[in-house]
Amino acid sequence: xxxxxxxxxxxxxxxxxxxxxxxxxxxxxxxxxxxxxxxxxxxxxxxxxxxxxxxxxxxxxxxxxxxxxxxxxxxxxxxxxxxxxxxxxxxxxxxxxxxxxxxxxxxxxxxxxxxxxxxxxxxxxxxxxxxxxxxxxxxxxxxxxxxxxxxxxxxxxxxxxxxxxxxxxxxxxxxxxxxxxxxxxxxxxxxxxxxxxxxxxxxxxxxxxxxxxxxxxxxxxxxxxxxxxxxxxxxxxxxxxxxxxxxxxxxxxxxxxxxxxxxxxxxxxxxxxxxxxxxxxxxxxxxxxxxxxxxxxxxxxxxxxxxxxxxxxxxxxxxxxxxxxxxxxxxxxxxxxxxxxxxxxxxxxxxxxxxxxxxxxxxxxxxxxxxxxxxxxxxxxxxxxxxxxxxxxxxxxxxxxxxxxxxxxxxxxxxxxxxxxxxxxxxxxxxxxxxxxxxxxxxxxxxxxxxxxxxxxxxxxxxxxxxxxxxxxxxxxxxxxxxxxxxxxxx
Ligand code: ZN
Numbered sequence: 001x002x003x004x005x006x007x008x009x010x011x012x013x014x015x016x017x018x019x020x021x022x023x024x025x026x027x028x029x030x031x032x033x034x035x036x037x038x039x040x041x042x043x044x045x046x047x048x049x050x051x052x053x054x055x056x057x058x059x060x061x062x063x064x065x066x067x068x069x070x071x072x073x074x075x076x077x078x079x080x081x082x083x084x085x086x087x088x089x090x091x092x093x094x095x096x097x098x099x100x101x102x103x104x105x106x107x108x109x110x111x112x113x114x115x116x117x118x119x120x121x122x123x124x125x126x127x128x129x130x131x132x133x134x135x136x137x138x139x140x141x142x143x144x145x146x147x148x149x150x151x152x153x154x155x156x157x158x159x160x161x162x163x164x165x166x167x168x169x170x171x172x173x174x175x176x177x178x179x180x181x182x183x184x185x186x187x188x189x190x191x192x193x194x195x196x197x198x199x200x201x202x203x204x205x206x207x208x209x210x211x212x213x214x215x216x217x218x219x220x221x222x223x224x225x226x227x228x229x230x231x232x233x234x235x236x237x238x239x240x241x242x243x244x245x246x247x248x249x250x251x252x253x254x255x256x257x258x259x260x261x262x263x264x265x266x267x268x269x270x271x272x273x274x275x276x277x278x279x280x281x282x283x284x285x286x287x288x289x290x291x292x293x294x295x296x297x298x299x300x301x302x303x304x305x306x307x308x309x310x311x312x313x314x315x316x317x318x319x320x321x322x323x324x325x326x327x328x329x330x331x332x333x334x335x336x337x338x339x340x341x342x343x344x345x346x347x348x349x350x351x352x353x354x355x356x357x358x359x360x361x362x363x364x365x366x367x368x369x370x371x372x373x374x375x376x377x378x379x380x381x382x383x384x385x386x387x388x389x390x391x392x393x394x395x396x397x398x399x400x401x402x403x404x405x406x407x408x409x410x411x412x413x414x415x416x417x418x419x420x421x422x423x424x425x426x427x428x429x430x431x432x433x434x435x436x437x438x439x440x441x442x443x444x445x446x447x448x449x450x451x452x453x454x455x456x457x458x459x460x461x462x463x464x465x466x467x468x469x470x471x472x473x474x475x476x477x478x479x480x481x482x483x484x485x486x487x488x489x490x491x
Pocket of ligand 1 (some may be wrong): 030031226251
């Protein structure tokens with residue numbers, strides 16, 4: 001069902017009708033992970049938000065080129081262009097090559113993304129694979145007079161840029177406030193202004209990750225890779241740039257300034273930002289002990305988790321909130337999501353088993369229209385899901401004989417649900433979780449051993465031994481102890 005897509009543009013701070021540069025083709029760039037640790041909940045939200053956008057735009061008949069980068073060099077431990085590269089630091093601590101760290105966490109990120117059923121992007125470029133492009137962009141900015149060289153590093157000149165352009169327009173920061181920090185600059189800083197940021201950073205002697213650049217052996221500044229790679233694959237002007245709202249400043253603000261300085265105009269037509277995740281109302285952070293990785297989420301192995309939550313429960317939970325709202329993780333909310341997802345999936349399955357009547361007492365066309373209207377309104381998934389649950393209610397009522405549906409409407413509903421639930425929302429039917437399966441196995445063994453205990457009590461030794469021996473044959477070791485029995489699975 002094709003509808004005009006309304007998108008909230010972070011830059012203009014209002015909803016706009018989405019008009020791609022070339023009708024039918026959409027170019028979107030999303031900032032991906034810096035691969036120096038396991039993916040956590042904070043990575044899941046942008047991944048799911050922009051996967052949803054990717055799927056939605058495709059469902060509307062567009063060809064979409066979706067670029068999501070991997071940052072494998074250049075992201076320093078702090079935003080002030082000082083300190084170690086995050087990947088190099090991890091490599092030093094673990095006595096690995098930096099590229100071993102990159103490989104390990106890229107693979108683990110991909111595995112998590114597959115579990116969450118996010119589609120792979122069309123291109124996944126890496127910073128280290130685009131040194132020439134980054135150096136070229138830095139050269140252009142220098143040529144255009146918006147950067148300066150200092151001791152082998154190149155910095156972006158925020159004050160100079162601000163004479164001609166509006167630095168801070170995306171994040172809403174005021175230049176005066178940014179420049180005021182100048183006084184705090186230590187005497188040793190090479191920067192003219194603390195608001196300036198590195199485009200190229202000269203590397204210390206002992207640093208492993210560095211490249212031979214025109215100014216020194218060094219690395220590009222973190223913001224540079226996204227400007228260089230988005231331009232390479234989407235052109236100097238493209239439709240959508242996305243990312244988490246924590247990237248608005250300095251990362252995306254710097255990207256805008258770099259594009260304008262290098263190419264003479266802004267690259268992005270629509271900026272989209274997903275909001276952040278809180279845990280039990282608190283900001284997520286390593287120091288707060290509430291930093292939950294996706295692997296911990298899926299296995300339940302974190303002190304804050306009462307149980308394991310499946311990838312689809314996490315995905316469904318995120319879809320229940322609008323991407324621009326903050327989302328608070330709690331066991332309660334996740335357990336509710338688990339139940340909601342189960343109800344939805346059962347109803348989708350039930351549609352195939354409904355009996356057709358002469359006439360429908362339910363309005364399938366209106367349901368479809370309501371759901372797509374919500375989706376077209378800046379991906380309003382909470383409203384879309386609310387409508388879908390009205391549909392769930394009817395499906396159950398039709399099945400119970402309280403409502404009726406025609407054969408034609410059953411087919412319409414089936415195909416609509418398949419499209420919206422599986423293709424657009426990206427949910428999938430999950431196999432019985434391993435943990436749940438183990439639980440059932442345990443209950444079955446306990447039941448057999450209870451029967452064996454009863455056999456022993458009535459001195460039916462043959463039956464008791466038979467149960468023990470046959471369990472042993474399939475790898476369950478039973479031991480008689482003082483007041484009953486113990487069992488374990490053989491290795
Ligand atoms: Zn980026």
